[in-house]
Amino acid sequence: xxxxxxxxxxxxxxxxxxxxxxxxxxxxxxxxxxxxxxxxxxxxxxxxxxxxxxxxxxxxxxxxxxxxxxxxxxxxxxxxxxxxxxxxxxxxxxxxxxxxxxxxxxxxxxxxxxxxxxxxxxxxxxxxxxxxxxxxxxxxxxxxxxxxxxxxxxxxxxxxxxxxxxxxxxxxxxxxxxxxxxxxxxxxxxxxxxxxxxxxxxxxxxxxxxxxxxxxxxxxxxxxxxxxxxxxxxxxxxxxxxx
Numbered sequence: 001x002x003x004x005x006x007x008x009x010x011x012x013x014x015x016x017x018x019x020x021x022x023x024x025x026x027x028x029x030x031x032x033x034x035x036x037x038x039x040x041x042x043x044x045x046x047x048x049x050x051x052x053x054x055x056x057x058x059x060x061x062x063x064x065x066x067x068x069x070x071x072x073x074x075x076x077x078x079x080x081x082x083x084x085x086x087x088x089x090x091x092x093x094x095x096x097x098x099x100x101x102x103x104x105x106x107x108x109x110x111x112x113x114x115x116x117x118x119x120x121x122x123x124x125x126x127x128x129x130x131x132x133x134x135x136x137x138x139x140x141x142x143x144x145x146x147x148x149x150x151x152x153x154x155x156x157x158x159x160x161x162x163x164x165x166x167x168x169x170x171x172x173x174x175x176x177x178x179x180x181x182x183x184x185x186x187x188x189x190x191x192x193x194x195x196x197x198x199x200x201x202x203x204x205x206x207x208x209x210x211x212x213x214x215x216x217x218x219x220x221x222x223x224x225x226x227x228x229x230x231x232x233x234x235x236x237x238x239x240x241x242x243x
Contacts, residue, residue, distance in 0.1 A: 003040065003041060003047075004040045005040065016040060017061050018061070033055070036051065036052050037050070041137075041142075048062075049065050049067075050063050077191065078193060079191070081194040083108055083109075083110045083226060084108065085197065085225075090125070091128070094133055098142065099136055100234040103147070105149065107125075107151045110202070126148060126150050130148045133146050154194075155208055166186045167212070168182055169206070169216055170193070171201050171206055171216045175210075175216045176216040178218055179217050179233070180240075183237070
């Protein structure tokens with residue numbers, strides 16, 4: 001059954017009012033009708049099953065049959081700090097990171113980031129990535145939507161992770177240790193993973209990260225592309241912390 005997103009304020013008692021793009025999808029694309037069952041989620045961890053009670057021009061109402069509060073099984077939450085890659089690769093990263101359970105996605109500009117980013121471009125792309133995260137959450141069955149933060153510099157982003165329990169930076173230098181060694185003894189709390197651009201983090205950025213408590217890690221003998229590395233590390237941590 002298809003799932004649809006509704007903002008929390010659209011839920012009043014046992015009635016959900018749906019408008020805009022989601023209403024169009026339900027009425028005109030899916031062609032659902034009165035008495036059809038639908039599943040919605042509000043992005044905060046609540047999922048609602050209900051039936052369509054009324055359809056009007058551009059909107060509909062759903063009567064809630066049951067509510068499920070999705071309790072995350074994870075004892076950890078991962079933030080992905082991702083250097084902006086070339087072309088449209090960030091679209092793919094946001095989609096797949098959502099599927100892999102990232103709690104937040106922090107796009108950053110590093111010293112070696114290749115594309116030029118204007119203020120207008122950063123704002124428009126951030127909005128696009130939030131929409132992609134929402135659609136990916138709908139598709140994969142998540143009841144929450146990862147926060148996609150505004151684009152900022154790598155140096156400025158570091159400070160927001162001061163209280164995290166585990167900080168990892170994937171980097172190509174002699175100090176990098178295997179992931180399994182870096183996470184030994186961990187398994188709960190807040191985790192941040194930092195992924196660099198095609199040319200890797202600069203020595204200055206590596207220094208800033210180390211001073212901020214990030215552990216330099218290696219992802220193995222092969223050099224992974226920026227749009228592969230973060231997803232690979234998310235998969236590794238999901239396996240290690242949930243098994």
